[in-house]
Amino acid sequence: xxxIDFDGWTCPMPLRDYPQIVLGHxxxxxxxxxxxEHLFLPAFHNPALAALADxxxxxxxxxxxxxxxxTDSYVVRPLFFPGGSIADLAVNGTVNDLAMLGARPLYLSAxxxxxxxxxxxxxxxxxxxxxxxxxxxxxxxxxxxTKVVDRGHGDGIYINTSGIGIIxxxxxxxxxxxxxxxxxxxxxxxxxxGMAIMSVREGLxxxxxxxxxxxxxxxxxxxxxxxxxxIHVLRxxxxxxxxxxxxxxARSAQVGIxxxxxxxxxxxxxxxxxxxxxxxxxxxxxEGKLIAIVPPQHADAILEAMRQHPFGANAARIGTVVExxxxxxxxxTGIGGTRVVxxxxxxxxxxxx
Amino acid sequence: xxxIDFDGWTCPMPLRDYPQIVLGHxxxxxxxxxxxEHLFLPAFHNPALAALADxxxxxxxxxxxxxxxxTDSYVVRPLFFPGGSIADLAVNGTVNDLAMLGARPLYLSAxxxxxxxxxxxxxxxxxxxxxxxxxxxxxxxxxxxTKVVDRGHGDGIYINTSGIGIIxxxxxxxxxxxxxxxxxxxxxxxxxxGMAIMSVREGLxxxxxxxxxxxxxxxxxxxxxxxxxxIHVLRxxxxxxxxxxxxxxARSAQVGIxxxxxxxxxxxxxxxxxxxxxxxxxxxxxEGKLIAIVPPQHADAILEAMRQHPFGANAARIGTVVExxxxxxxxxTGIGGTRVVxxxxxxxxxxxx
Numbered sequence: 203x204x205x206i207d208f209d210g211w212t213c214p215m216p217l218r219d220y221p222q223i224v225l226g227h228x229x230x231x232x233x234x235x236x237x238x239e240h241l242f243l244p245a246f247h248n249p250a251l252a253a254l255a256d257x258x259x260x261x262x263x264x265x266x267x268x269x270x271x272x273t274d275s276y277v278v279r280p281l282f283f284p285g286g287s288i289a290d291l292a293v294n295g296t297v298n299d300l301a302m303l304g305a306r307p308l309y310l311s312a313x314x315x316x317x318x319x320x321x322x323x324x325x326x327x328x329x330x331x332x333x334x335x336x337x338x339x340x341x342x343x344x345x346x347x348t349k350v351v352d353r354g355h356g357d358g359i360y361i362n363t364s365g366i367g368i369i370x371x372x373x374x375x376x377x378x379x380x381x382x383x384x385x386x387x388x389x390x391x392x393x394x395x396g397m398a399i400m401s402v403r404e405g406l407x408x409x410x411x412x413x414x415x416x417x418x419x420x421x422x423x424x425x426x427x428x429x430x431x432x433i434h435v436l437r438x439x440x441x442x443x444x445x446x447x448x449x450x451x452a453r454s455a456q457v458g459i460x461x462x463x464x465x466x467x468x469x470x471x472x473x474x475x476x477x478x479x480x481x482x483x484x485x486x487x488x489e490g491k492l493i494a495i496v497p498p499q500h501a502d503a504i505l506e507a508m509r510q511h512p513f514g515a516n517a518a519r520i521g522t523v524v525e526x527x528x529x530x531x532x533x534x535t536g537i538g539g540t541r542v543v544x545x546x547x548x549x550x551x552x553x554x555x
Numbered sequence: 556x557x558x559i560d561f562d563g564w565t566c567p568m569p570l571r572d573y574p575q576i577v578l579g580h581x582x583x584x585x586x587x588x589x590x591x592e593h594l595f596l597p598a599f600h601n602p603a604l605a606a607l608a609d610x611x612x613x614x615x616x617x618x619x620x621x622x623x624x625x626t627d628s629y630v631v632r633p634l635f636f637p638g639g640s641i642a643d644l645a646v647n648g649t650v651n652d653l654a655m656l657g658a659r660p661l662y663l664s665a666x667x668x669x670x671x672x673x674x675x676x677x678x679x680x681x682x683x684x685x686x687x688x689x690x691x692x693x694x695x696x697x698x699x700x701t702k703v704v705d706r707g708h709g710d711g712i713y714i715n716t717s718g719i720g721i722i723x724x725x726x727x728x729x730x731x732x733x734x735x736x737x738x739x740x741x742x743x744x745x746x747x748x749g750m751a752i753m754s755v756r757e758g759l760x761x762x763x764x765x766x767x768x769x770x771x772x773x774x775x776x777x778x779x780x781x782x783x784x785x786i787h788v789l790r791x792x793x794x795x796x797x798x799x800x801x802x803x804x805a806r807s808a809q810v811g812i813x814x815x816x817x818x819x820x821x822x823x824x825x826x827x828x829x830x831x832x833x834x835x836x837x838x839x840x841x842e843g844k845l846i847a848i849v850p851p852q853h854a855d856a857i858l859e860a861m862r863q864h865p866f867g868a869n870a871a872r873i874g875t876v877v878e879x880x881x882x883x884x885x886x887x888t889g890i891g892g893t894r895v896v897x898x899x900x901x902x903x904x905x906x907x908x
Contacts, residue, residue: 223673228703241679242699245686246665250697258697260662260719265618273664273717277702309613311626312599313715315668320576326594333598344603344611346595349630350581351906355710360702362666364626364717366613553704 226548228277230441230487233548235450254454255376256299256438259369270305270367272296277360279553281328284398285413288361289328291489291555293335293343294418295440296365301420302436302492304375304427305367310336312346312363317356328359339418341365372431377454379434385501386459386521387494389422389514390415391467392444396486397475399554406478410471417490422511426494429507435495440555442546443485447493448531449545461521461533461543484533485546487554495523579901581630583794583840586901588803607807608729609652609791612722623658623720625649630713632906634681637751638766641714642681644842644908646688646696647771648793649716654773655789655845657728657780658720663689665699665716670709681712692771694718725784730807732787737876738854739812740847742775742861743768743869744820745797749839750828752907759831763824770843775864779847782860788848793908795899796838800846801884802898814874814886814896837886838899840907848876 226233243252250258257272276292293310300307312332316325336343394415401412419438426433435455439447444466452459468476468483476483490513496504501519508517521533531543579586596605603611610625629645646663653660665685669678689696747768754765772791779786788808792800797819805812821829821836829836843866849857854872861870874886884896 221675223669223671223675223678223703225671225703225705228669228701234701237701238699241675241682242665242701245682246689246696246699248695248697250662250695251699258662260697262615262618262620262721265615265620267615267618269622269662269719271662271664271698271719273666273698273715274700275666275668275702275715277668277704309603309611309624311624311717312595313626313628313666313717315628315630315713315715316576316580318576318578322574322576322594325576329594329598336599342601342603343599344601344613345624345626346591346599346604347627348581348587348590348595349628349713350576350578351630351710351713352578355708357704357708360668360704360713362626362628362715362717364664364666364715366622366624366719368615 224548225552229548230446231546231548253376256302259303268369270300270303270369272299273362273364274299275360275362276555277553278555279357280402281358283402283414284411286416287328287331288359289331290335290416292361292363293332293339294416294489295555296363297339297341297418297420298438300365300367301423302438303369304373304423304436305369307339307341307365307367307420309366310341310343310363312343312361314348315356315360316348316350317358318350318353320358339420373427375433375436377435377451380451380455380457380495380523381434382457382523382525383498384434384495384523385498385519386523387496387501387505387508388467388518388520389492389508390516391469392488392491393468393472393476393483393486395489396551396554397472400479400551401475406475408471408474412471412475415488415490417513419490419492419513422508422513425507425511426504429503430500432500433494433496437493439488439491439493441487443487445484445543446545451495452531453529456528458524458527459521459531460524461531463533463535465518465520467516467518481550484543485550489555577901578905582901583799584899584901606729609655612656621722623653623656623722625652626715626717627652628713628715629908630906631908632710633755634711636755636767637764639769640681640684641712642684643688643769645714645716646685646692647769647842648908649718650692650694650771650773651791653718653720654776655791656722657726657776657789658722660692660694660718660720660773662719663694663696663716665696665714667701668709668713669701669703670711671703671706673711692773726780728786728789730788730804733804733808733810733848733876734787735810735876735878736851737787737848738851738872739874739876740849740858740861741871741873742845742867744822745841745844746821746825746829746836746839748842749904749907750825753832753904754828759828761824761827765824765828768841768843770866772843772845772866775861775866778860778864779857782856783853785853786847786849790846792841792844792846794840796840798837798896799898804848805884806882809881811877811880812874812884813877814884816886816888818871818873820869820871834903837896838903842908
């Protein structure tokens with residue numbers, strides 16, 4: 203067998219603090235960012251990847267077209283939860299990553315890693331849910347692959363989806379486009395998905411069951427772009443929640459972001475669950491919400507278009523992009539002070555998506 | 556929690572024989588085919604998927620262009636083996652799936668499912684090998700995703716790659732295009748990858764170490780298409796080996812395929828290992844070989860172009876497409892008889908790619 207010189211492989215400092223992968227490396231926070239910055243980017247370096255968006259915007263030679271291309275693997279536990287399943291997440295998540303580039307999603311792939319022993323009935327139910335989610339999002343699942351791993355070496359099923367879309371002419375949406383003065387909007391209540399998973403795992407009972415918000419956002423994005431193509435940034439705050447997404451944007455664009463706690467839309471049952479578990483909704487995953495950063499003169503019209511959309515009834519303006527404290531997100535608290543909304547280091551809740 | 560009526564999910568007969576997923580459902584043989592035919596196709600039905608090729612050929616509205624799109628997850632054990640690693644397979648495998656549509660591969664995604672506890676050094680070495688393989692295949696890895704699963708719930712790492720390519724004008728390569736009279740070519744020795752993995756797992760020692768043939772085939776495909784765009788079928792015989800690929804082609808095109816055992820190129824050490832383990836090289840996986848089915852008048856020129864290519868030195872004409880016995884592959888044996896080369900049911904060797 204050929205020998206690999208693992209010790210000869212060198213790696214910049216931040217990763218050496220962790221000689222082995224920990225759960226937090228998949229959490230969408232600082233550790234995930236370190237892996238991308240210090241391991242994937244140097245190895246795979248190219249402009250599309252370096253943009254650090256939810257997907258890649260790719261010029262298609264000789265056509266003037268730009269493709270959007272994105273991939274995500276889903277490892278959520280449990281496979282079924284209130285408001286959705288791993289199958290819904292797998293379709294909606296990749297549709298949303300494409301939509302966050304302003305693209306119209308067209309085609310998805312489905313790569314299944316199935317654990318030996320999974321019931322064919324469960325697999326069938328998941329496949330039908332994927333098909334239904336694809337119909338709802340108006341995309342086609344056109345290619346696939348199934349691998350089976352030995353019993354004990356999976357978790358029922360892991361699903362990867364990759365997706366292709368077309369970015370319309372004149373649309374230029376990217377994290378580094380945030381500008382001081384821009385309005386920060388969110389399309390609805392935050393923290394629903396993460397707390398739905400958490401409440402199932404912890405066996406919490408509330409008067410109202412917390413449902414995941416898993417939903418395809420391409421329809422809403424099309425509606426927003428119909429208001430104006432001048433949208434600067436779109437982002438779906440999944441793993442790592444609003445805090446991670448906003449910090450990444452602030453860092454990419456070298457701007458500050460000012461929020462106000464009282465403006466954040468949070469369902470009462472989610473707020474209650476967060477309080478019980480000592481969590482902050484800003485750090486909890488969403489699977490059917492988007493952040494839009496838009497020029498101030500378009501903010502009202504875009505907010506109105508969000509609210510008109512079935513998935514945007516609770517949309518709100520939550521803050522402003524500022525010149526001060528570049529790379530940093532701060533929020534005004536209820537008692538009039540301010541707090542720094544930092545990026546979390548690792549994972550608040552493993553296996554959330 | 557919402558309840559799922561698993562029993563209410565109905566499934567046509569062949570799957571009901573197996574109420575649970577078995578390793579063979581991932582083996583690329585008859586069981587894999589059943590899953591696709593009776594579970595995925597009915598749920599996701601669309602023309603691109605129904606073509607049952609290694610990837611999808613997709614018209615891109617308003618451009619006259621056809622995109623190729625493919626996905627594959629890699630779960631091979633061990634992660635490193637003679638002649639390659641899971642990283643090389645992940646890049647070359649998806650590049651090859653695109654090339655088998657006649658496409659020029661352009662962009663890949665990389666979706667990693669990493670097990671908690673994997674050494675960062677091993678991850679780094681794999682990422683560097685992916686980058687090197689991408690450079691060698693002249694494709695860019697433009698988007699990615701990393702998830703971490705709990706210790707014990709993975710196998711170090713599973714890698715999904717999806718890929719996008721462009722299918723040149725005038726190229727129409729698909730399994731159903733095989734015609735009676737066509738020549739059946741293979742680009743080199745068969746069974747190398749499978750026996751390389753097997754010999755590591757079984758601890759077999761031969762005078763000559765068996766190396767995986769993992770290689771990108773897009774360069775060779777471009778060279779063949781430069782001879783003539785009139786290539787009917789291309790296929791890389793991975794899981795399930797030559798036998799599964801040829802049976803799928805025979806079934807898709809409703810033709811027979813006649814081989815001759817003595818024409819099959821097999822390395823002596825692979826033949827010896829197969830004999831020792833009671834295996835047939837026709838059923839063993841390849842990761843750097845292609846089957847080409849071409850009109851007889853072009854066969855010699857295409858074979859010559861294969862042999863000129865660094866990965867095609869041992870290319871050979873191994874048989875002919877016939878009208879007789881549609882859907883069936885037969886081979887003339889050394890003693891002058893014929894044998895039916897059937898599709899295997901399940902998996903000869905689990906976790907081969």
